[in-house]
Amino acid sequence: MDKKINNARKPDTFDSEYMEGLDKLFKENADLAEFKWFLDEAYDRAYSAEHKKRDVVILGTMIPEELVIAAGVQPRWIIGGSLGSTAWSDDIVPRDTDPISRSVLGYINRPESDFSDTLFIIPLIRDSMRKIAGELRSKGMKICLVDIPPDRRDVYGAEKFKKQLKEMCAAAAAHTGSKVTRRGIVSAMKRVSAARAALRRFMEVSRGKAHIITDAARMLVGNSYYMTASLDEWTFRTEALSDEIEYRAGRLKNRKRSRPEVIIAGSPVLFPNYKVPFLVQDSGLSVWGTVDPLTMKSSVIYDKNMMRGSMDRLIGNIASLWRRYDASSAYIKNDVIYDCIAYLAGKGSVEGVVYHVLKGQIEYDFELERIESMLSKFGIPVFRLETDYQYQDVEQLRIRMEAFSEMLVQNRYRRERNVS
Amino acid sequence: MTAKTEAMSMKERQDRRFINRETQTAARYLRRLRELPGAPEGIEPFYRTLGRIYADMEHVESEGRKVIGTYCVMTPPELVYAAGAMPVKLCSGDYTAFSVGDDIVPRDACPLVKAVAGFKQTGLMPVYEDCSMMVVPITCDCKKKIAGMLSDKCDIMTLHVPTSRDDEDIEEFIRQLYVLMEKLESVIGSRITYESLSEAFRRVGYAQYELSEFIRLKKKTPYLIRGSHAMAIMNSASYMPADVWGRALHKVNESLKKSIAENKTVTAKRLPRILLTGSPIVFPNIKIPLLVEESGGIVAGDETCMGERGMWDPAVITDNSFDGMMYALANRALRPCPCPTFADNTQRIYRLKQLVKENQIQGVIYHVLRGCLVYDFEYKRIEDELGRIGVPVIRLESDYNEEDIEQLRIRIEAFIELIKLKQPAEKASFQRRSFLK
Numbered sequence: 001m002d003k004k005i006n007n008a009r010k011p012d013t014f015d016s017e018y019m020e021g022l023d024k025l026f027k028e029n030a031d032l033a034e035f036k037w038f039l040d041e042a043y044d045r046a047y048s049a050e051h052k053k054r055d056v057v058i059l060g061t062m063i064p065e066e067l068v069i070a071a072g073v074q075p076r077w078i079i080g081g082s083l084g085s086t087a088w089s090d091d092i093v094p095r096d097t098d099p100i101s102r103s104v105l106g107y108i109n110r111p112e113s114d115f116s117d118t119l120f121i122i123p124l125i126r127d128s129m130r131k132i133a134g135e136l137r138s139k140g141m142k143i144c145l146v147d148i149p150p151d152r153r154d155v156y157g158a159e160k161f162k163k164q165l166k167e168m169c170a171a172a173a174a175h176t177g178s179k180v181t182r183r184g185i186v187s188a189m190k191r192v193s194a195a196r197a198a199l200r201r202f203m204e205v206s207r208g209k210a211h212i213i214t215d216a217a218r219m220l221v222g223n224s225y226y227m228t229a230s231l232d233e234w235t236f237r238t239e240a241l242s243d244e245i246e247y248r249a250g251r252l253k254n255r256k257r258s259r260p261e262v263i264i265a266g267s268p269v270l271f272p273n274y275k276v277p278f279l280v281q282d283s284g285l286s287v288w289g290t291v292d293p294l295t296m297k298s299s300v301i302y303d304k305n306m307m308r309g310s311m312d313r314l315i316g317n318i319a320s321l322w323r324r325y326d327a328s329s330a331y332i333k334n335d336v337i338y339d340c341i342a343y344l345a346g347k348g349s350v351e352g353v354v355y356h357v358l359k360g361q362i363e364y365d366f367e368l369e370r371i372e373s374m375l376s377k378f379g380i381p382v383f384r385l386e387t388d389y390q391y392q393d394v395e396q397l398r399i400r401m402e403a404f405s406e407m408l409v410q411n412r413y414r415r416e417r418n419v420s
Numbered sequence: 421m422t423a424k425t426e427a428m429s430m431k432e433r434q435d436r437r438f439i440n441r442e443t444q445t446a447a448r449y450l451r452r453l454r455e456l457p458g459a460p461e462g463i464e465p466f467y468r469t470l471g472r473i474y475a476d477m478e479h480v481e482s483e484g485r486k487v488i489g490t491y492c493v494m495t496p497p498e499l500v501y502a503a504g505a506m507p508v509k510l511c512s513g514d515y516t517a518f519s520v521g522d523d524i525v526p527r528d529a530c531p532l533v534k535a536v537a538g539f540k541q542t543g544l545m546p547v548y549e550d551c552s553m554m555v556v557p558i559t560c561d562c563k564k565k566i567a568g569m570l571s572d573k574c575d576i577m578t579l580h581v582p583t584s585r586d587d588e589d590i591e592e593f594i595r596q597l598y599v600l601m602e603k604l605e606s607v608i609g610s611r612i613t614y615e616s617l618s619e620a621f622r623r624v625g626y627a628q629y630e631l632s633e634f635i636r637l638k639k640k641t642p643y644l645i646r647g648s649h650a651m652a653i654m655n656s657a658s659y660m661p662a663d664v665w666g667r668a669l670h671k672v673n674e675s676l677k678k679s680i681a682e683n684k685t686v687t688a689k690r691l692p693r694i695l696l697t698g699s700p701i702v703f704p705n706i707k708i709p710l711l712v713e714e715s716g717g718i719v720a721g722d723e724t725c726m727g728e729r730g731m732w733d734p735a736v737i738t739d740n741s742f743d744g745m746m747y748a749l750a751n752r753a754l755r756p757c758p759c760p761t762f763a764d765n766t767q768r769i770y771r772l773k774q775l776v777k778e779n780q781i782q783g784v785i786y787h788v789l790r791g792c793l794v795y796d797f798e799y800k801r802i803e804d805e806l807g808r809i810g811v812p813v814i815r816l817e818s819d820y821n822e823e824d825i826e827q828l829r830i831r832i833e834a835f836i837e838l839i840k841l842k843q844p845a846e847k848a849s850f851q852r853r854s855f856l857k
Contacts, residue, residue, distance in 0.1 A: 094796035096528065124583055124763075127561045131797035133583070133763040138801075145763060150558045151567070151578040156595060160580070329561070332568035332578060357526075362791070365526035366565035 014084025014110075018046050021272040029217045032248075034241040038224045041234070042271060045227035054176050055118040059104050059132065061226060061268070061294055062123045062328040063146060064318050067169040069188035069231070072178030075121070077226035080104045081270025083389035092135065093128070098360030099389040100270070101128035105135070119144060119175040121168060125330040126363060144171040148330040152323070162319035169315065182311045189302045189314070191231055196298045198238040199225065203289060203298070205242045205249070210259070212248050215287035216277040222294060223271045259286035260351045260408035262383075265341055265371070267358040268292040273389050276356055279397055283405040288350050291340045296327035329363030341371055345378040352381050352408045354401075359388040381407060438542055439477060442516040446474030449704040456713060458686035459649050460679070462671035466656040470703050473659050474514070479546040480659055482506040486608050489551035491536075492559055493730045494581055494757065496749040497662060499597065501620035502612045503604040508547060509658035510554065511726060512536055513705030517545070518820035525569070530791035531820035532702065533562040540573055547659065553607045555600065557581050559761040560794050577603050583763045585754045593750040594743075601746075614742050621735065621745065627657070627666035628734045634669055635728060637676040638720075639779055642685035644676045647696070647719020648709040654727045655703040686718075692839035693780055695721035697772060697802075698787035698795045702726045705820055708787055711829050717836045721779040723772060724787070725759065733757075760794040768798065769805045776811055783839045784813045785832070789820075812838065 022039050029035050056068055056075045068075045080103035088106035108115060120143045122133045136143050146164045149157035173180045202221060206213050221238065228234040262285050269276050269290065280287055289295065306317040327336035344350050353375060357365045365386075372382050383404045387393055450471055453459075472478045480487055486505040490497070500507040512535040521538030539545040556567040557579040567578050579596050582589035601612050610616075634653075638645055653672065657665050679685065694717045701708060701724050709719045722728045735752040737745055758768035775781065784806055788796050803813045814835045818824055 092800070094793060094799070096791065096793055096796065127794050128797070130583055130761070130763050131794065134765060134797075137764055138766075145583055147580075147583050149580050150564050151580065154578070154580065155599065157580075160592065332558070332564050332571070360528065360793075362526045362528050363561055363565055365528070366568070368526075369524070 012084060013087060014046075014082055017082060017084050018043075018272045021274055024278070025214070025217050025220055025274075028214045032213055032217075032241070032244065034237065034244045035213065035217060035221075037237045038221050038241070041224050041227050041229075042220065044229075046272075053117050055115075056121065056172050056175060057115065057118050058121045058123075060100075060123055060125065060129065060328075061297065062125055062148075062326060062330070063121055063168070064165065064192075064300070064322045066188040066192045066318060067165055067180075067185065067315070068121065068172045069191065070180050070184040071169060071172035071176050072184070073172065073176045074229060074231060078104050078107050079223075079226050079270055080107075081223075081273050081389075082107070083273060083391070085110060086389055093131075096360050097128050098126075099273075099358050100268075100361070101126070101132060103389065105132050108136070115141060118142065119171065121146065121172070123148060123328070123330070125328045126361070128360075142175070144168055148326070148328070150330055150332050152331060152333075152335070158316075158320055158323055161323055162316050165315055165319050166312075180311075182314065185311060185314045185318075186307045189307050189318070191235070193301045195225065195231055195235040195238070196301050198235045198242070199298045200301075202238050202242045202245075203295075205245050207288060208261070208286060209245060209249055210281070210286055211252065212245055215281050216274050218287070219269060219274065219277050219290065220271055222290075222298075227271075259284055260405065260412055261286045261288040261349070262352040262354050262408070263288050263291055263341070263344060263350045264354045264356055265291040265337060266356040266364040266368075267361045268294050269356060275391065275394055275397070276354070276385065276387070279394070279401050280354060283398065283401040285352075285354075285401075285405050285408070288344075291327075291337055291344070292356075293327040293329075296325050296336055296340065299325045329361065334363070334367045337367065338371060338374070342374055345375055345380050350380060351412060352383065352404065354404075355382050355384045357384060357386045359386060379411075381411070435542065435544055438516060438520065438544060442514060442545075443475050443477060445515050446470070446704045449706060449710075450475060452710055453648060453652050453706070456646060456648055456710070458643075458646050460645050460672050461675035462668065463649060463653065465660075465668040466653045469656040469659050470652060473547055474704055477544070477546060479550055480506065480508055481661075481664075482508075482550070483661060486552045487547075487550040488604065488607075489548065489554035490557075491555065491563060492557040493725050494557040494559065494579060494753045494759075495555045495600075496597065496735075496753060498617065498620040498624050498735065498745075498749060499601055499604060499612065501623055501662070502617040503601075503608045504610045504616070505552070505604065505608050506661055508551065509726070509730075510536060510548060510551070511658075511700060511702050512539060513700075513702030513820065514539065515705065515820045515822070517542070525566070528791050529565075530560075530562045530699075530789050531705075532700065532789060532792075533566045535820060536566055537569060540570060553577065553603070555579060559759060560792075562791070575607065581759075581761055582754070583761070585757075585762065590747070590750050590754060593754055594746050597746055597750055614745075617742065617745050621737070621748075624662045625734060627662040627669070628731055630666045630669040630673060631728070631731050632734075633673050634676075635732070637673060637680075640680065641780065643687065643691070643718055643720070644679050644685060645672075646686055646713050647694070647722060648706060648713050651701060651706055651709050651719070651722065651727055652703065654722070654730065655706075657731060658726070690843070691716060691718040692836050692843070693718055693720035693782050694836075694839075695719075695723065695772070695775055695779065695781040695784045696727070696787060697723040697784060698799075699789035699792040700724050700726040701787060707822070707825055708785065708816060708818065708828065708832075711825070711832050712785065712836070715829065715833045715836050717783075717832070717839070721775045721781050723758070723775055729758070760798050765798060769802060772802060772806065773809065776806070776809070781811060782843065783835060784811055785835070786813055786815045788815060788817045790817055 056073050058075045058077050080100035082103050085106035086102040088109045089102050123146045149160045206218050488500045488505045489510040497507040514535045517535040517538030518531050521534030524537045539548045553575045558564045570576050733756040735748040737748045758771045
């Protein structure tokens with residue numbers, strides 16, 4: 001990495017965590033030329049001091065950004081993931097607040113931040129988001145709340161959500177000063193569909209190719225969607241990366257699958273706090289994929305039929321498809337994550353599940369019991385990994401993860417012996 | 421003995437142990453309440469109700485009507501009464517059920533939800549098992565997830581509580597109330613009519629009228645009633661029909677008026693006046709008000725949702741149509757509510773300042789149940805705001821067990837001492853002599 005940390009201030013935890021993560025990913029994937037662009041995007045996202053006028057910032061990931069893009073602006077995302085930024089919110093939030101919310105609020109309170117001309121779009125998926133919204137409003141910041149109806153059985157739920165999205169779209173348009181048109185929405189739907197399709201393709205082609213791209217690097221590519229300033233370039237680069245991986249995989253065929261494959265489910269793993277994927281790969285496991293709100297979002301791809309009709313119909317289509325795949329913690333039951341894990345388990349794709357629970361995100365913890373009992377029917381073990389953004393627990397987690405890995409190896413050995 | 425009978429007897433033993441522990445804890449707290457001096461005449465029906473539900477584990481006295489469980493003050497009881505059923509608040513403060521729930525729900529979930537999960541898991545608490553349906557307003561993450569868990573075990577309906585209180589939110593909530601109305605009608609098998617809803621308004625309105633009278637009397641100095649006794653009265657409202665509760669409260673009010681006439685007070689001493697706010701205080705988890713009053717303070721104000729706040733705001737009908745009544749219910753549930761579920765909850769600060777002024781409060785205890793993040797988030801702002809008007813605030817974090825009682829006692833005693841130091845010394849009971857003359 002030839003980039004230097006912005007010299008305006010002394011490097012701190014935020015910088016060191018970010019740079020260490022990027023450096024490690026760079027070293028592990030140095031041969032992959034197309035991957036470097038994603039590292040640059042991640043770097044620029046962290047150190048870009050540029051604050052555009054009439055900026056639109058989305059807190060978290062669970063918003064259909066196509067409606068913001070239709071309002072003429074590429075949204076900036078503040079999704080958390082950094083231990084360093086949690087330090088900037090320590091005095092504001094209660095002790096038990098989840099690290100993502102801490103990190104999000106910390107990033108907003110970062111000393112060099114300027115959000116004076118920014119509209120914050122806040123999906124109310126959990127209590128802390130609601131209270132962050134109150135905090136920002138009390139500081140006079142411009143906010144737009146998207147209140148997600150928590151019960152999928154609610155007969156008016158889809159309609160309510162559609163109304164929320166319409167209001168969000170109008171708020172973004174009023175802030176940017178552009179007019180939202182039907183054509184603008186269709187164009188945005190096409191662009192995000194292309195990006196999500198590119199991500200899905202990348203995840204498919206890069207699966208099980210740790211000798212070409214590491215699991216943590218694959219996750220960074222997924223995360224970089226929320227770091228890029230140019231959606232179309234990101235799509236183009238992702239396709240190019242997939243092409244490069246396919247080409248290299250063709251040359252290095254017949255690599256025997258040796259590592260047990262797991263999925264990482266539960267709380268989203270966000271860069272720069274990649275201790276979980278690093279631990280998984282260090283323990284001799286291979287990440288088949290992740291089942292979290294970020295991954296499930298890539299399933300929201302619109303077909304031609306969905307892009308027809310009036311503006312009202314288009315927003316209705318976005319709302320209904322989004323609600324079907326929304327795996328956030330906004331619902332009384334997270335059936336999307338449950339069903340996805342059940343599907344993968346039924347297909348026999350995975351040998352174990354690492355269920356990641358960030359401290360304070362009890363919504364994911366609540367789901368664990370039924371997921372565990374479902375997986376036990378398939379004989380798939382679940383490893384509940386509770387952690388926060390601190391690094392003190394890495395060695396303890398490593399010991400547990402290694403034990404889990406050994407158990408999966410034993411399981412595989414036993415299974416193969418029984419078959420033979 | 422076969423494995424099956426052995427397993428059954430183990431289950432029976434577990435159930436017996438659960439019942440023993442649960443009833444003993446409830447009986448112990450009821451005894452502590454009874455031992456606290458200064459209880460007004462007429463309080464016995466309230467004790468009896470709490471005793472029936474928790475210490476004797478009996479069914480709710482629903483007068484033959486179906487029982488509908490509710491989890492929050494945002495479920496309008498009027499609708500349930502109008503459908504011909506009886507609403508029962510199921511938020512629980514039970515330590516034994518909490519310990520069962522601790523194994524079922526995540527460690528960091530709040531104890532109230534753990535207790536609910538524990539009761540539902542054991543299936544031993546009649547008040548939970550009697551419910552034909554449960555209404556769960558989604559006010560926090562724990563309520564959201566417990567709604568999901570309960571939906572596997574019983575018929576539930578969720579109410580999506582909006583994050584603000586503007587006209588559109590009220591309209592949206594009204595629509596949900598209409599859905600709730602339909603659901604109640606189908607579960608109970610009777611129709612909600614204009615007349616039945618009006619009658620329900622009268623029934624709840626009477627209880628609220630008596631409550632407002634009670635709160636007026638409670639504000640008097642010197643004190644006519646202790647806060648712990650008042651909390652027992654408020655908690656019992658969850659398990660009594662509103663009119664029965666109102667009539668019982670009327671008797672307490674009469675006895676308080678008699679005390680004024682006879683110049684009878686709880687104590688002649690000037691005790692530090694404490695306001696309780698924060699996470700709900702639900703029987704039998706009344707250790708904090710008891711500790712305050714055992715440590716020489718008096719709980720003069722209560723801003724918790726299982727306390728006075730739960731019934732304080734009456735529904736105001738400005739339009740006599742059926743729709744107008746539904747509007748009044750939605751309006752009452754959301755507009756005056758200082759619940760931290762709302763993104764902007766500035767009105768809670770106004771409400772607290774109002775309570776401080778009206779009740780001459782000298783200190784505020786901010787109760788945070790472990791894991792109750794929404795209340796914890798608001799602590800700092802409230803501490804700052806009350807600090808500006810010179811009212812000290814102490815944050816007490818507690819759980820549903822008795823292990824922290826001594827630590828809480830030390831902190832509460834220190835807080836009360838601090839307030840005593842601030843207030844001018846009381847006059848000596850005898851004439852001071854001058855030795856210099």
